[in-house]
Amino acid sequence: MRHFIIVGILVIVAASLTYMGLDALNLMPVAASAQAGPIDWMWNWQVIAMSFLFALIVVPLLYSLAAFRRKKGDTADAEHIVGNTKLEIAWTIAPLFIVMVFAYMGAYSLAETRRVDPQAMIVNVTASQWAWSFEYPDYGFVSTDLRLPENKQILLRMQSKDVIHSFWVPEFRVKQDIVPGRVTELRITPTLDGAYKVRCAEICGTSHAYMESPALVLSQGDFMAWATEQQGIAAAAQTPEGKGALLVKSSGCLGCHSIDGSKLVGPTWLGLFGSQVPLSDGTTVTADEAYLAESILNPSAKIVAGFETQAMPAFATLTEEEIANILAYLKTLK
Incomplete structure (x- = not known):
């Protein structure tokens, strides 16, 4: 004992x-x-x-x-125990x-x-290789940042444009896979103001590690001020180039292409229109409307030198008007 x-x-x-x-x-x-x-x-x-x-x-x-090691000089057998039923x-x-x-x-x-709040605010999340976009249907705009009001339940309705992704903010704890062809839901109630990151927790391609977006939890007042500002921007963006700017944001294009000259997964768009673009086969091409439209609809037709390992998805579902709006926006990036 x-x-x-x-x-x-x-x-x-x-x-x-x-x-x-x-x-x-x-x-x-x-x-x-x-x-x-x-x-x-x-x-x-x-x-x-x-x-x-x-x-x-x-x-x-x-x-x-x-305690039960064999003592020096002890050659006796230990007690034999068959079993103990209890x-x-x-x-x-x-x-x-x-x-x-x-x-x-x-x-x-x-x-x-998973407790449901019937007054939850809806945010539509779109995942694509390798970017996130967030639509706020109650306010009528799309953002590449996820901004949420504090102490308000959020219903995330998520879908993928290409492969399986997974929405994850470690500080929120919950994580949800996003499967192509389905709308998956996740409920979050932010409780602490701060800046966090939305990460993809499912390996989704060569640039999986860079699939991040800011996630900011704001006070109710700060969130409403931001939402009002975004509504004004969306209302003013009724020109072709304005519509194009919103379209590239909602399509996740800015996750791979910068507009300030910095290098991301794909070539920068700053000063792209009308420039001479070196291709992987050693030739060059002028970045005119025909080339840019082809690059949107069939990205593998002409691959930019230095980006041979980056596979851009084709956006074949875009209409002619949408492509024209994107081209109008690209022309403004000088």
Whole structure:
């Protein structure tokens, strides 16, 4: 009995120290949504269980190596134990009970993260290689930034233009795959003002690592001020070049092409129209309307030198008017 008491005390001490050590590491980023609460609660109980099981295995093992090692000169056989029915029943029932408890806790946490607010604000999310766009149907504009009001549930309705992507903001905790041909939904209630990042958590191609967009949680007042400003910009953008600017934003083009000369996944658009473009086959071509339209509809027809490994998706569904609007916008980037 003395050994059981000692081992029991050591298990409790080791489990407590293990848990405190793991907790001190701050393994989780800051919690910035209401959904983070039940997830972090579940994670904390899992860490407690892992710490206890670690101690329950390691402590008796190390204690047995020290307390029951063969003494010098001892040649006798140890006691032969055939089995212990009560112990075998206990270690069958106890883990089953623990698993059932954690299953209930997991179901409860999942239900809490999916709790529906009928007054939720809708944001339509479009994922494409390798950019995000966010449409605010209640306000009538599209943005490449995800800006959300604090303490207001957001219903994200998400779809993909090409391959499987996955919406993930670590501080919100929840993550959702976006499958082509489907509209998937995710609910988030931001609770902490700050600047975060939307990341793609599903490998989606050569530039997967760069598929990021800013995610900002604003106060209600700051969000309304921003939304009003964006509404004004959208209302003023009724010219062909204005419509083209909105179209390239909503199509995710700016995730690969810069408009300020900086290098991204694809060639910059600054000063592109009318310039001489070197191609991968050693020739050059003038970036006129015909070339640019062809590059939109059939990007692999003429590949720009230095970008041979970047596969741009074809935008064959664009209408002639939409392509004309994009070309009008490109002409303004001088």
